[in-house]
Amino acid sequence: MANVDFRAVTKSFGAFTALHGLDLSIKSGEFVALLGPSGCGKTTTLRMLAGLEFPTTGDIIIGDRRVNDLAPGERDIAMVFQSYALYPHMTVAENMAYPLKKRGVPKADRGPMVAKTAEMLHLTALLDRKPKQLSGGQQQRVALGRALIRDPKVFLLDEPLSNLDAKLRSQLRAELIELHRRLGRTMVYVTHDQLEAMTMADRIAIMEGGNLQQFAPPAEVYARPANRFVAGFIGTPGMTLIDGALVQDQGRWLFEGDGLRLDVPALVAGASAGPAAFGIRPEDVHIGRGDLQGEIVLTEATGHETIVTVALSAAVRVVARVPGTPSLRIGERVPVGLDAACAHIFAAGPHGVRLNHPSGAAGADETDNIAAPLRVASKGVVS
Amino acid sequence: MMRKFLGPVVLNVFAWTTILAVAFPLFWMLVTSVKPQSELFRRPPTMLPESWTFEHYWHLLSQTNFLVYFRNSVMLSTVTTLLVVTVATLGAYSLVRFRYRGRESLAFMVLFTYLLPSVVLIIPLYLMLVSMGLSNTLFSLVIAYTTFALPYALWLMRSFMAGVPDDLEYAAMVDGASRMGAFVDVILPQLLPGIISTALFTFILSWNEYLYALVLVNSDEARPLTTGVMNMLISSFNIEWSLLMAASVMMSVPLIIVFAFLQSYLTRGFGAGAVKG
Numbered sequence: 001m002a003n004v005d006f007r008a009v010t011k012s013f014g015a016f017t018a019l020h021g022l023d024l025s026i027k028s029g030e031f032v033a034l035l036g037p038s039g040c041g042k043t044t045t046l047r048m049l050a051g052l053e054f055p056t057t058g059d060i061i062i063g064d065r066r067v068n069d070l071a072p073g074e075r076d077i078a079m080v081f082q083s084y085a086l087y088p089h090m091t092v093a094e095n096m097a098y099p100l101k102k103r104g105v106p107k108a109d110r111g112p113m114v115a116k117t118a119e120m121l122h123l124t125a126l127l128d129r130k131p132k133q134l135s136g137g138q139q140q141r142v143a144l145g146r147a148l149i150r151d152p153k154v155f156l157l158d159e160p161l162s163n164l165d166a167k168l169r170s171q172l173r174a175e176l177i178e179l180h181r182r183l184g185r186t187m188v189y190v191t192h193d194q195l196e197a198m199t200m201a202d203r204i205a206i207m208e209g210g211n212l213q214q215f216a217p218p219a220e221v222y223a224r225p226a227n228r229f230v231a232g233f234i235g236t237p238g239m240t241l242i243d244g245a246l247v248q249d250q251g252r253w254l255f256e257g258d259g260l261r262l263d264v265p266a267l268v269a270g271a272s273a274g275p276a277a278f279g280i281r282p283e284d285v286h287i288g289r290g291d292l293q294g295e296i297v298l299t300e301a302t303g304h305e306t307i308v309t310v311a312l313s314a315a316v317r318v319v320a321r322v323p324g325t326p327s328l329r330i331g332e333r334v335p336v337g338l339d340a341a342c343a344h345i346f347a348a349g350p351h352g353v354r355l356n357h358p359s360g361a362a363g364a365d366e367t368d369n370i371a372a373p374l375r376v377a378s379k380g381v382v383s
Numbered sequence: 384m385m386r387k388f389l390g391p392v393v394l395n396v397f398a399w400t401t402i403l404a405v406a407f408p409l410f411w412m413l414v415t416s417v418k419p420q421s422e423l424f425r426r427p428p429t430m431l432p433e434s435w436t437f438e439h440y441w442h443l444l445s446q447t448n449f450l451v452y453f454r455n456s457v458m459l460s461t462v463t464t465l466l467v468v469t470v471a472t473l474g475a476y477s478l479v480r481f482r483y484r485g486r487e488s489l490a491f492m493v494l495f496t497y498l499l500p501s502v503v504l505i506i507p508l509y510l511m512l513v514s515m516g517l518s519n520t521l522f523s524l525v526i527a528y529t530t531f532a533l534p535y536a537l538w539l540m541r542s543f544m545a546g547v548p549d550d551l552e553y554a555a556m557v558d559g560a561s562r563m564g565a566f567v568d569v570i571l572p573q574l575l576p577g578i579i580s581t582a583l584f585t586f587i588l589s590w591n592e593y594l595y596a597l598v599l600v601n602s603d604e605a606r607p608l609t610t611g612v613m614n615m616l617i618s619s620f621n622i623e624w625s626l627l628m629a630a631s632v633m634m635s636v637p638l639i640i641v642f643a644f645l646q647s648y649l650t651r652g653f654g655a656g657a658v659k660g
Binding site for chain 1: 548550551553554555556557558559560561564568569572573
């Protein structure tokens with residue numbers, strides 16, 4: 001077990017800079033997800049940690065060792081690849097024994113270790129098969145087994161579930177969470193799937209354009225997105241974001257945009273009038289009560305809830321999450337309420353920083369950390 | 384109804400005609416090699432020999448340089464094959480796995496040399512080999528054959544190498560192997576079909592080569608089978624047909640044996656690049 005530190009790490013490929021001065025501190029035993037759209041730099045980050053790419057500037061620390069110049073095999077890490085990268089000419093047992101063999105574990109000791117790991121991953125019956133003879137889920141288990149068989153300081157997982165079907169994915173997701181809990185090892189998990197990141201990680205590092213956007217526990221990322229990018233990226237369906245401006249009216253802050261005039265929750269010190277964005281999550285939009293009027297444009301029923309898109313004006317559409325399957329007709333005009341206390345205000349621009357405290361917990365940073373997971377959990381983080 | 388039957392019939396007739404046309408010379412070679420001298424030019428010719436004899440084979444093996452040429456050819460083809468496969472495999476690895484300036488142009492330059500007719504290269508190559516003091520040696524032929532077998536071999540290996548996922552090598556490196564260790568443990572086994580195709584291709588090419596052998600070597604100690612047999616049995620006045628056919632049979636046997644065992648790999652090699660290896 002070891003902590004992992006990125007200190008001002010930059011990576012350039014020729015003229016293209018994939019990573020701009022990344023600072024990231026992963027605690028020992030922590031499960032961290034690197035989350036972001038493709039091309040955000042998350043895979044480059046993981047590959048640098050693995051030693052498959054080398055940073056242009058900055059330092060990478062594993063434990064208390066600077067590993068910048070160490071070969072992958074010298075870093076005491078194990079990695080699961082998106083493609084599984086099982087050695088096609090070796091049997092399952094040989095695949096799992098390979099890292100042991102390369103590290104000089106005597107042949108007599110390898111057998112029992114393979115047997116033990118295989119049992120843990122339900123692979124015992126498959127030990128003599130070649131990877132080609134296995135299903136996707138079984139191959140994934142072998143790849144995990146090859147990583148788990150040693151006791152490395154850090155596990156690296158590069159979108160390990162993305163090639164599996166939805167059912168298998170959720171099953172293996174649960175197994176991975178259980179595995180991390182049991183082993184307590186430091187794990188770095190790259191994914192573009194926010195559901196995986198939200199459900200598995202202790203903390204999520206959200207990246208975009210080679211920059212770290214936010215590094216926080218899942219509940220906090222959801223409840224208190226650090227900037228507009230994170231707000232738009234996390235959550236399904238996504239947060240509605242309305243562009244407009246912050247104005248001050250008789251000492252009261254208001255948000256104005258597209259004919260709307262909305263109350264604004266407590267702003268952080270230093271927020272000033274000017275262009276801004278108003279964000280509201282689907283569960284904080286109420287249909288059938290409220291002081292706004294809107295026309296229903298689209299309803300998407302999933303059974304336990306219905307996602308309703310309402311047009312407040314020609315330009316502004318908000319998305320609401322309604323439990324069950326209410327009888328709403330498209331074109332129907334309904335009262336709409338936006339829960340101002342739960343609104344998120346961001347400065348202008350695609351990466352505009354957050355300008356308000358979350359959910360009326362102005363300044364109460366510590367208490368909010370405890371309250372946030374409960375609040376979010378009761379509403380369902382993502383569908 | 385008629386068309387349903389006619390199609391396959393026409394196709395079969397065509398296929399068998401082609402096969403016969405290709406196979407008949409081989410059959411005639413075999414038959415001629417076991418006919419006694421007296422039966423060779425008889426008219427009408429006998430399809431199957433009336434009396435069988437292996438005297439031509441015995442004559443070749445006991446009274447001529449045939450075995451020397453045979454040994455030369457085996458050595459020449461084997462060494463060339465080893466050299467070409469080694470260089471092509473490592474070269475392909477470099478071209479596919481490493482990023483450096485001029486990588487693509489290098490690959491095309493190598494291919495370009497393959498486009499030149501060998502006659503154009505033969506004189507410069509001869510002069511170079513002479514100045515290196517290698518004229519009239521088997522080694523000079525090894526070098527010459529390598530120059531024209533390597534480009535194709537390199538491209539063949541390159542397409543096989545491109546079919547091996549990068550992740551395999553990375554996984555091996557993370558698992559504790561060095562780059563070379565990963566290459567040997569993980570990459571080479573994936574390349575085996577490619578290596579066999581390339582080896583077969585190079586071996587056949589070297590075994591059958593005539594022009595370079597004719598120009599670069601003119602001593603019996605270093606002659607391979609192709610030029611050796613021609614030199615020995617064909618003169619301006621006479622062609623020893625029965626001996627020539629016996630020699631041809633014995634020259635073909637090693638290739639046929641190797642081919643029979645490895646032909647599935649060779650056909651796979653021709654498909655490389657089209658289908659992931």
